[in-house]
Amino acid sequence: DAGVIQSPRHEVTEMGQEVTLRCKPISGHDYLFWYRQTMMRGLELLIYFNNNVPIDDSGMPEDRFSAKMPNASFSNLKIQPSEPRDSAVYFCASGSQGTGGYTFGSGTRLTVV
């Protein structure tokens, strides 16, 4: 099992550009989460999916952020247009109901200049 795979590991982009972060969850997991980590706000949930359906997107900062899960093997998080305040580490995690903890990917460090 390769674990949760995120790409890219690092992303540097200019303000106003579109950014796409990608995630491949562990096969068989029916929950997928996107978290954002910053020094100021810690780990915040952005959105989570169950069986590819968005369940809670209340943490998505604003309309510039969108996330999709077109199938059980893939999810992406898009920011358009990006702003410097979006700079953070973005984590994807997956799991199954009743298993307790979730498995996190290695994260994408996004820097918007």
Add this chain to the structure above:
Amino acid sequence: AQTVTQSQPEMSVQEAETVTLSCTYDTSESDYYLFWYKQPPSRQMILVIRQEAYKQQNATENRFSVNFQKAAKSFSLKISDSQLGDAAMYFCAYRSWGGSEKLVFGKGTKLTVNP
């Protein structure tokens, strides 16, 4: 809404000694999970230990154990025989049982292990 509080931003311990990291939480639910995650400089989030609220017995994983006090809403992590590789950020997290599946995290405690 549930909240998780870690009151120690930083802690340090001598190698081979024991250290305890504190966590308190607030919830009106009776059934839930609690977790400790470790985040080393590599930034990978690693599950260290979990506790189901209905279990009275404290969870143990090798050198890691918890002290779960449900009435006090306290969930501390004890690391015995500390090793240099234990140096990391440690996050306490809460998850509902039967409600929202999301993890709610504390702000974290940075643990330094001195040789």
